[in-house]
Amino acid sequence: MADIFSATVIVATLSSGIRLAVPLLLASLGEAFGQRSGVLNLGVDGIMLLGAFGGYFTTLKTQSPWLGLAVGLGVGLVLGLLSSVISVSLLAEQGISGIGVYLFGLGMSDLLFQKLVGTPLPAASFQKSPIPFLSEIPVVGDLFFNHSIPIYLAFLAIPVSTVIINRTRFGMNIRAVGENPEAADSQGISVTRVRYAAVTIGGILAGAAGAVLAIGLGIFQQNLTNAQGFIAIALVYFGAWRPLGVMAGSLVYGMVSAVVLLLKTRGIIPLGASDLAAMIPAVITVLALVVAARRFRAPTALTKPFIRGG
């Protein structure tokens, strides 16, 4: 019992919390791009599931997790484009269309898995790549600099996204079409093109999130994500549509999951109580939604399709 407070256990738990946060982080970061442009994509979980299967299956067949990740990105790209067609060009009700993508992804990934794999076989995973020198710092080294490359890349994507959204012309256009598409349109910005790009980026990142999740675990199963894609959408609100906020939300989730896992496997608290503890982040998120609704303003044009002159 005492050894739970030893430095090694704490570091190992926090480090696994960081790993668990990554799929959420990628998915919600992608969703933030779409929402900043005014499009709510509820299909994230479905895209994640298909990306996860694509990534897992490719890794299983080629033994290359990198190829698997690439396929996950590709699947996300295709589904992101499809989602843009539906919500941007066909002006579908965004509160429902994403549920269609979700059901499609949920069913399709299960179908393909049963048809092409059948029994769960373990697949290769990413190797840990300790960063030279930095990983040798006590505690901090193990915590932050002893992960696999996709995890570093995911965290690197946060500052990169902040810069893209706040400091580039493309980011400015995303914000413009999300806040006031009519004004953006009159300035000669193609609302359609910008939204397609933002939603597709979201799709790619969701596909990546699924692939990282499946390849990280080395397995696939029906409903592998268990609603993580939906949590990712809520985290965008939690994080007030900012990459840093989204990262903070994902880390809270990852850390709580890691701690619950630790308590469960070590039998510190009854199994039931750990399930009760697992409820905490979801409850926090609901409360955060209330605070976010008071303190932060959603992009004005969020969920509103743009019709020129309409």
Place this chain on the structure above:
Amino acid sequence: MTSREPSEAAVRRSRLGSHLLSYSVPVLAVLGAFAIGAVMLAALGANPFTGFWAMAKGAFGSSGALVETALKSTPLLLVGVGITIAFRANVINIGGEGQMVAGALASTITALGMTDVPAWIALPLALAAGVAGGAIWGAIPGALKAYFGVNEILSTIMLNVVAVQAMNWLLRDPLIDPMEIERGTRIPQTARLPESTDLPLFVEGGRLHIGPLIAVGAAVLVYVLLWRTTSGYRLRAVGLSADAARYAGMSVEKNVVWALTLSGAMSGLAGAILVLGSEGHRMVTDGSTIGFTGSAGFNGIVTALFGGLHPLWTIPSSFLFGGLLVGAIALQRAAQVPTALVLALNGLVVLFVVSLDRYRRQLKEREEQSVSSVVTAAPESDESDSPPSGEDDDHG
């Protein structure tokens, strides 16, 4: 004005066109989804015709099949009707899954507490508890939206997550079958619920219980509520235009809460029926929501859309989609195609319906413009303040 005013016949014609289109959108969507399904079957090495035929036979081909279909469509109908209520008030309820779980848990806890209570009290109480559980799980996002401005899509999604974890906790710890602890198997399930809470069967030893009947009754009741009572009229008025409703002195906030409460109550009843009518007469979890609901909380959205967001049309609609789910099992046996195919097709139906919806709306707008020009031409026409009858705006 008089010269450009469309003839009554023209209005009737355009209205007919809009009606035809609003009926044909869901049908086109299903046909489109099935066309893709046929391609998928062929790609999986199965003959689409024999595949679909096996499905139809498996779903509707025998009395046993029809019973299974009726049972499968029960939660779809209740959730679908609930979704319809929310939609009519212009709120989106993605929380059917969580509300089903909340209703099932409330019903299970109530049933477990009634060991020596006669069935005529125990069963209604257990069902009512399910309604109440779902209603509370719907009222929370309703109140959050009405009074705190929280987007209901987000809050219902998050309450799904809270509900599944509450279920896992309750079934693994406080509500677990004492036998599971004794034997050390620790399967997360409750003890068998008291027999007094079993849903009565139509035929002794058969499978068909009164659940489907309750669901159809609920759908009719919701129809009456929405189109034949003032309360339902207010709810739809808020859905059509919140500003106009507020101007007319209605409380938009109260109606939003009311709509999500009712909507959740329907899903809660679905959850209760799922438990009380289950073969094992107990609640079991595999750790996920869909393990319990079979995705009915989401598939209910499909049946509601296919039913044109009308409670009565949702009855045949859910029977059809329940049949798809049952037929999928026959398809799996006949052509080794996993049942997950149906879930994927359901997703496509949703995508087609919402994508085609824009064209339906455009036609509808054109119709309304021509109708309003007739109304303005005849100012003394009866602008009654009583609830309008359902026939003219069923598919709005």
